[in-house]
Amino acid sequence: MTLVTTLYVGLFYAATIILVIGIALRIKKYAQAPAPLKIPTMPAPRTQTGVVMRMFREVVFFESLFRANKWTWLFGWLFHFGLLLVLLRHLRYFTEPVWFWVNWIQPFGKYAAFAMVIGLLGLWGRRFLVDRVRYISTPSDHLILALLVGIGLSGLGMTYVAHTDIVALKSFVLGLMYFSPQPLPADLFLLTHLALVALLMIIFPISKLMHAPGVFFSPTRNQTDSSRERRHVTPWAQPVEAVQSGKR
Amino acid sequence: MADFEVPVLNEYPIIPKVKEGVMAHSSPFIAAEKFQTPLGYPGELPDNWKEVAIDKMGELLGKYRSLQVFLDICVHCGACTDKCHYYLGTSDAKNMPVARQELLRKVYRRYFTFAGKYFPKLVGAIDLSKEVLDDWYSYFHQCSQCRRCSVFCPYGIDTAEISMAAREILDTVGKGQKYCNEIIGKVFVVGNNLGLPEPALRDTLEGLEEEVEEDTGVKVRFPLDEKGAEVLLVTPSADFFAEPHVDGLIGYGKVFHEAGVSWTVSSKASEAANFGMFIGSYENMRRVALRIREAAEELGVKRIIFGECGHAWRVAYSFLNTLAGPFDFLDPKYPVPQHICEFTNNLIKENKLRLNKEENDHMKLTFHDSCNVARGAGMGNVEGGQFTIPREIIKACCNYFYDMPKDTIHDATFCCGGGGGLLTDDLMELRVKGAQPRMEALKRVTEDHGVTNLAAICAICKSQFAKTLPYYGFTMDQIVSVHQLVSNAIVLKGSEQEAELDGAAE
Ligand code: HEM
Ligand code: SF4
Ligand code: SF4
Numbered sequence: 164m165t166l167v168t169t170l171y172v173g174l175f176y177a178a179t180i181i182l183v184i185g186i187a188l189r190i191k192k193y194a195q196a197p198a199p200l201k202i203p204t205m206p207a208p209r210t211q212t213g214v215v216m217r218m219f220r221e222v223v224f225f226e227s228l229f230r231a232n233k234w235t236w237l238f239g240w241l242f243h244f245g246l247l248l249v250l251l252r253h254l255r256y257f258t259e260p261v262w263f264w265v266n267w268i269q270p271f272g273k274y275a276a277f278a279m280v281i282g283l284l285g286l287w288g289r290r291f292l293v294d295r296v297r298y299i300s301t302p303s304d305h306l307i308l309a310l311l312v313g314i315g316l317s318g319l320g321m322t323y324v325a326h327t328d329i330v331a332l333k334s335f336v337l338g339l340m341y342f343s344p345q346p347l348p349a350d351l352f353l354l355t356h357l358a359l360v361a362l363l364m365i366i367f368p369i370s371k372l373m374h375a376p377g378v379f380f381s382p383t384r385n386q387t388d389s390s391r392e393r394r395h396v397t398p399w400a401q402p403v404e405a406v407q408s409g410k411r
Numbered sequence: 412m413a414d415f416e417v418p419v420l421n422e423y424p425i426i427p428k429v430k431e432g433v434m435a436h437s438s439p440f441i442a443a444e445k446f447q448t449p450l451g452y453p454g455e456l457p458d459n460w461k462e463v464a465i466d467k468m469g470e471l472l473g474k475y476r477s478l479q480v481f482l483d484i485c486v487h488c489g490a491c492t493d494k495c496h497y498y499l500g501t502s503d504a505k506n507m508p509v510a511r512q513e514l515l516r517k518v519y520r521r522y523f524t525f526a527g528k529y530f531p532k533l534v535g536a537i538d539l540s541k542e543v544l545d546d547w548y549s550y551f552h553q554c555s556q557c558r559r560c561s562v563f564c565p566y567g568i569d570t571a572e573i574s575m576a577a578r579e580i581l582d583t584v585g586k587g588q589k590y591c592n593e594i595i596g597k598v599f600v601v602g603n604n605l606g607l608p609e610p611a612l613r614d615t616l617e618g619l620e621e622e623v624e625e626d627t628g629v630k631v632r633f634p635l636d637e638k639g640a641e642v643l644l645v646t647p648s649a650d651f652f653a654e655p656h657v658d659g660l661i662g663y664g665k666v667f668h669e670a671g672v673s674w675t676v677s678s679k680a681s682e683a684a685n686f687g688m689f690i691g692s693y694e695n696m697r698r699v700a701l702r703i704r705e706a707a708e709e710l711g712v713k714r715i716i717f718g719e720c721g722h723a724w725r726v727a728y729s730f731l732n733t734l735a736g737p738f739d740f741l742d743p744k745y746p747v748p749q750h751i752c753e754f755t756n757n758l759i760k761e762n763k764l765r766l767n768k769e770e771n772d773h774m775k776l777t778f779h780d781s782c783n784v785a786r787g788a789g790m791g792n793v794e795g796g797q798f799t800i801p802r803e804i805i806k807a808c809c810n811y812f813y814d815m816p817k818d819t820i821h822d823a824t825f826c827c828g829g830g831g832g833l834l835t836d837d838l839m840e841l842r843v844k845g846a847q848p849r850m851e852a853l854k855r856v857t858e859d860h861g862v863t864n865l866a867a868i869c870a871i872c873k874s875q876f877a878k879t880l881p882y883y884g885f886t887m888d889q890i891v892s893v894h895q896l897v898s899n900a901i902v903l904k905g906s907e908q909e910a911e912l913d914g915a916a917e
Contacts, residue, residue, distance in 0.1 A: 189483070196476035199693060201729045204561045204569065205786050206795040206822060213794075221565065230823075231490035231563035239488065239565075289489065294429045296489035299509050301535035303526070304487050369525045370534075374566060377484035382477045383567035388789050390729045391746045394736045399474055400693065 168335075168347045171357060175339055178364040185368025186376060193380040199397035203386040214387050221384060235289065242282025242311075248275035249318070256336045273322065280315040283308055307370065310363055317356035327353045415840045417882050418500050418847040420854045426493045427502035434503035434844075438549045440837050442587035449596045450695055453585040460584040461539050465522050467583045468515075468576075472523065477572040482519045484566055485509060491560040491568070496825045497553050500844035505550045508560035508570040514546055515577050548586055551577040553841055555831035556689065557782035562822050571831070575691025582690055590835035591686045598699055603648035603682035609635075612678055615651045619661060627906040631668040633660075634675040636710065642667065642674035643707050645683045645727075645748070646718025647870035655892045656873055659719050662894025665901050666755050669764055674716075680706035683723035684870070688730075689832030697734045700726065704735040713742040716749045719892060721869030722830065724750060725787035750790055752868060755897060756800045759807045765902040767912060768810045774864045775811040776896070777856050778802055779849065779876075780824035781869035795821070801868055801893055808900035813860040819852035827867075829875030839878075846879040853885070868893050 164172075208214045220226040225243075229236045252272030254265045287308045290300045321327045328348040338345035347353075366372070379385065444454025457463055472479045491508040493499065498506040505511060513535070520527030520536035527536030537543065556571035581587065597606045607615075616633035623631045634640060644667075650660040667674045680702045687696030707715055715738075717727045727748045732738065738747040746753075758764050778801060790796035798821045806812050819825050828845030856862040867873055867890060876890035902908050 193476060193480050193483075196473060196479045198476045199474065200733060202477060202569065202572065202787075204558060204567050204822070205789055205797070207789075209792070209794060221567075225565055227563055227567065228488070228490050228565040231494065231565075235488055235490055286488075293489065295426075295492040295507060296487075298429050298504050299487050299489060299492065299507065299513065301487065302532065303530075303534045306533070371484065371486045374484040374486050377480050378566045380476060380480045381484075381567045382480070383561050383569050388794065390732055391748075391792075394732045396733055400697075400733075 238285030245279025658895035659892030662898035721781035
């Protein structure tokens, strides 16, 4: 095995561990912190089914963002759904035989990469052009966008500029999955692409990218409007009750 | 009239360009030790204040999922930046909701996250310092906790939650706000925000009975501390004497009278408001809420009904069951608590009130959705009932009603500018500037439909508008209570108005 292959094998195992454990720990934190009061942004659904629908509309259509700002919504939606299709398309490197629906989306996935990059550039443009967004942007906001654009462009490079050896790549990926490392085709686009992806995986749990799992834990979006019907009391409030009941 | 520039009202809303620090001077008076101690807070900055503040932040992170999640997941997308009335009215950068959150988030990152500990510059993390603390004090008292930003944020990040937490941290290091903390103290000692003692209350209510009898010829009662009444009415203390609040109280009294439902005010719980929410203190909010339960138990009532008050209704509707429940000693036929608008609207629907709309013909009305009712509570057990019910009442009482522009009503409503514990004279500049978006929308319907009056169901909104309307070329009496309209229109059985109407019909 070449040095490059060894490095990348190590990198991907480390990145995967960091990603999975990191996200799990964050989610544990979110799940364990109680929500002592009912604070859904009203009007809120009155049933659990309604809450599932609300969350579905938020996650799939970015409903609130659509109300807030059409440009951010457009670019944001292009980026995320481009990204989703691209990720699904990548499943062909991880499955053997390739699942039929993964084959089915291949042609769309090809263009989705453009949607993703255009969306990202639009979002990035806002960080320079809109004075309010410029004011709130931190260096890390720019770097994450740069990282994703880099991933997108290096990926597009392989599709449209310099093809990489797909068969060899797939055996590398499957090799990682089944713990029998295979050589990695060492061309520039691929190495860049993979290095950036590993970096993205590593920063995911320690960055704002946690919005993806986090949104499901947002009390203003995931609670029902039922406070008058059902009493909602958090464990930590119990001692408060005991202490104060003594007072009255 | 003012020693600051009153914002202009434009034909159509304009999002201002970001300006830095233009409201940095705005800070409410600090609470003296005597107002801090009764609430369990120190009177001044302790030597180890930094440690205390960070520890408190850590404690709150573990107690409130909202805080933990909201501080983590903001992506700086900017969707909320132009949604806050204080930003629109002041153009101060730190009044953009995300920038306000960032004041706390920067410190959170520094002390509680990997990225902030090791790469502070990259993610914008900073150490806690006196300057930061002052910034918190200033800008977390430029947030009325109206939740408008949370409507538009793709993750529902609610800056109100952040500013409640920040105020609680400030309180624990002895930097409390005088207005809120003094008031909470009064509630504990006297029973209401205004410090109105029982005899004064009794006097006022008797005065109202005389007034109504003079106007209508009917003896409508305004009872105090009457054991065995069916309904305990909990209403903001401003209803007992401020204008136009008191006209609303007269309206409730007439509605109860017509419905034949016995009711009473309690001197112990002579206040619906709960400023414990504004300062983000679960313990204080609970203590204030418990008075209502105790009063209900002592008076032996069957139902609890809240008068017109915005944040009180949020605490009542969303939190009361949690804080002071279960209310299994009350009549299970009715929701606990109920809003006076729900009560009145039910009677209207059942055709139990005779309403003469012409009595309100001198007014063309619009309705201001109060933020805490619109985004913090519900009504009528239907989604959006808090928007339809008050409007149905107004339309049943008035011939002329016109809504303000769509993006300024319902859940997109603009705060009056005085909510969240900011209704104090030492924040007048902020209050006037924060009212700008609402005033702009009002001007729109004034010009398009000749609207003359703005109706509201919140004591804070009413006081705030009475004070700020004149800055924008309106008059203070243009703000009215919803139940004032009911009071005008209602034709009491056996009243002079009834005789006149029926005489005219013959
Ligand atoms: C449940 C899944 C997800 C949801 C609902 C979601 C939703 C959103 C929304 C509503 C925004 C704000 C609008 C915008 O800037 O696009 C956003 C921003 C962003 N999302 Fe996601 N997202 C998800 C997953 C992801 C994933 C997996 C990534 C990347 C690996 C990602 C990367 C980003 C980035 C970088 C931004 C900030 C864009 C900027 O800087 O303007 N998101 N997301
Ligand atoms: S809660 Fe209201 S006042 Fe506070 S930041 Fe959000 S929009 Fe502004
Ligand atoms: S809308 Fe939400 S995610 Fe976007 S900047 Fe504002 S608070 Fe952050």
